Amino acid sequence: MSQVLEIVQFGMGGVGRALFGLIVQHKAAIRSKLGVELRYRALVDSTSVLRLEQDAALSHQHLLHLWNGLKPAVRERLSRQPGATTKPSDSAVLAHELERLKSEDSGANLVVVDVSGAAAEEMIPVITAALSQGHRAVLANKRPLCGSLHDYKQMVEAAGFGLSRLRYETTVGAALPVISTLRNLANSFDLIEEISGTFSGTLGYLTTRLEEGSLYSEAVAEAKLAGYTEPDPRDDLGGVDVARKALILARTLGYQLELSDVKVTSLYPAYMQEMSLPEFMTRLTDLDKIYLSRSQEAAATGETLRYVATVKEGHCRVGLEQVLKDSQIGRLKGTDNIVVFKTQRYHNQPLVVQGPGAGQELTASGVLADILSFVR
Ligand SMILES: NC(=O)c1ccc[n+]([C@@H]2O[C@H](COP(=O)([O-])OP(=O)(O)OC[C@H]3O[C@@H](n4cnc5c(N)ncnc54)[C@H](OP(=O)(O)O)[C@@H]3O)[C@@H](O)[C@H]2O)c1
Structure with a gap:
């Protein structure tokens, strides 16, 4: 008998649609390979909910039909799908699903999948409620994990020992194994001394172009x-x-x-925040001199600029830093991400995870892997 995981998915944008397609297309293979039945029960976007009742949840034809209307290429809104209704609230959607599950008493487990861009205040109550009732949650949305420390603690406490019912691998570096590496290191009692890296493809591209001699304004425009x-x-x-x-x-x-404890250095001054987008793009040239001289200063000492995140000794900072050209972070070019774990065991040669850190398809594949990690 297969284990049943019922999915309530918040978010039907690029990642949400890619995930829906991935699951619909591979549902049968997942069942035969892993003995798990993945059933979509509700799809939710910012305004609508589409509930898939028992029969429909089981019907491959129905899902394929739905997928044809929702594909990223078609990008039909969820509200236009037959059966979609206006959403009361995200919490009400979940409460309905929990009630239904109780009354059906089928032994199925619920997985709340947050692939939305919703705010922490909207999603934390939903995720915490599902986890508190013994269900599971998978997040690609970073915001719920960055809410107030109080709310965050409540949410992770509800996730059980070792966060066993909460996964969020794709929140850092998309499908790259960053969170799982960190958890494996910590669970095997290695001492993590420092985590550093570049976590933004956009800023990786920008700093590579600066290193190649581009002006800041040109690099941003490109x-x-x-x-x-x-x-x-x-x-x-x-x-x-x-x-x-x-x-x-x-x-x-x-x-x-x-979040306010993280020291963040922005790549533009505060006064430019109030500008319209066209004015901001035009006035970027004001910053060219600053970044040109910073870039030249770095090059003069065999260094280069990278937008680096550092987690160390209880503190976090992110900002533009000079790093040796011949370091792991300095050697990285273009949009890839890199995460360097310096630990007691990986001290002289830190453990490195590197590769593409964004993309809807990649992220969807990481979310699916997270869902399947719950299979006993
Ligand atoms: N794209 C990537 O490479 C990547 C990588 C890692 C993590 N992520 C994260 O994954 C999430 C989704 O990314 P995406 O690229 O798919 O973004 P997207 O295309 O902008 O889609 C966001 C989706 O969230 C929905 N949404 C907003 N508020 C909601 C709410 N309260 N309840 C339910 N749905 C809500 C939006 O609904 P409407 O369509 O109605 O506005 C939309 O369907 C984001 O949090 C993103 O940071 C993305």
């Missing part, structure tokens, strides 16, 4: 054109996304930090 940045590049250049990743690593290590 990255935007290539689709590496958020629509507003300030969301990348401000460093908050990297700070969230550093905080997730720090909290996983047991550091009692708030």
Whole structure:
């Protein structure tokens, strides 16, 4: 008899749709290979919910039909799918699913999958409620893991010993094995002295272009054109996304930090935050001189600039730093991520995880791996 995992998925954007497609297409193979039946029970976006009742949840035809309407290429809104209704709230969606599960008494386990861009305040209550009732959660969304320390602690306490019912591998470095490596090191009683790395493909690209002699304004414009940045590049250049990743690593290590404790150095001055996007893009040239001279200073001593996150001795910082060109971080070029674990056992030669740290398909594959890690 197969184990049944019922999925309630929050988020139907790029990652959410890629995950839905992956599961629909490989459902039968997952059942025969791993003996687990994955059943979608609800799909949720910012405004709508689509519940898949028992029969539909089991019908491959129905899921394929749905997938045809929701594929990233089609990008039909969830609200346009037959049966979709307006969402009361994320918590109400979950409460309904928990009630249903209780009344069906089928022995199935629920997995809350958060592949949304929702705020911590919206998702923490949902995830904590599911975990408190013995269910499971998988997150690609960093925000719930970066809420207040109080809420974070409640959430992880609800996840059971060793966070056994909570997975969030893809929040740092997408499908790269960063969180699992950290947990394995800590669980095998290695002493983690320092975690450092570059966790942003966008900022990796930018610093590589600076090293190659590009002007800052040109490099940002190129990255935007290539689709590496958020629509507003300030969301990348401000460093908050990297700070969230550093905080997730720090909290996983047991550091009692708030997001505001992470020292973040932005790549643009505060006064530029108020500008319209076109004005910001035009005024980027104001910063060219500063970054050109920083780049030249670094080169003069065999160093280069990288946007580095460091988690060490109870503290976290993220910002532009000079690193040796011939170091692990200095050698990394382009959009790849790198995470360097310096530990008591990996002291002289730190343990390195490196590769593409973003992408909807890659992230979806990491989320699926997290879901399947619950299979007994
Ligand atoms: N893309 C990557 O490479 C990558 C890598 C690692 C982690 N992540 C994380 O994975 C998450 C999804 O990324 P994405 O690229 O798929 O983003 P996206 O395309 O912007 O999709 C975000 C989705 O979240 C939904 N959403 C927003 N608020 C919600 C709420 N309260 N309840 C339910 N759904 C809500 C949005 O709904 P609407 O469509 O209605 O607005 C949308 O469907 C993000 O947290 C991101 O940081 C992404």
